[in-house]
Amino acid sequence: MSRHAAELNLDNPHDRGNRPSRLPAWAQWAGIALLIAAVVASGIWSGTEHWRRATFSLGVAVMWLGVLRLTCDSKILGVFAVRSVKFDVAFCLVTGGLMTFLAASVDSLGS
Template sequence: MRLKPIPPGLSLDNPHDRKLPPSRVPRAIQYLGIALFLLGIALASVFALSDHWRRATFTLGASMLWLAVLRLGCDSRNLGVLSVRSRKFDTAFCCCFGGAMVFLSASVDALGS
């Protein structure tokens, strides 16, 4: 069985988003938003490694909510592996997951109080 070669420029295209119009947000702003998301993930990792799990949970949840905003406004090609399914599914998943994490971090009492 032979596989068809991927034409140049289509390797990062999300097949669910091929019919969507390009984003009106400038590419530099899209990359800045992705950098802020990655900074949030790194900060959540630092909090988790330093045993500040509530801060880590809140930061990770807020980063996932930011990813939902990015998914709505950025092109799939710029997001790369962060755009898994369709734009609606990814946004709904990130909102639910991020919202649940922020809720959990806010609703659990601190151990010292």
């Protein structure tokens, strides 16, 4: 295998035929930083018993992960790149969308 081919080979075996991301590495890392910030915010809201905000922000974070999976290299995403891009994106968007819908649709009961 040539050096060029080795550089194009991404770490996830499901991504062998995929092209590298068009985004620069710093933009990919910034997207991951936003993901981590949303998960941390969700955890803080969960700890302060604001479960609707926590669920909503976690759902948005999971949908954001779907966008990241679509636009970032699996080498940078690491453990967030589980299966093929199509599966990961579909799973993240559906799961995050359901979580967000659940949090937005439940009545706050005056809280």
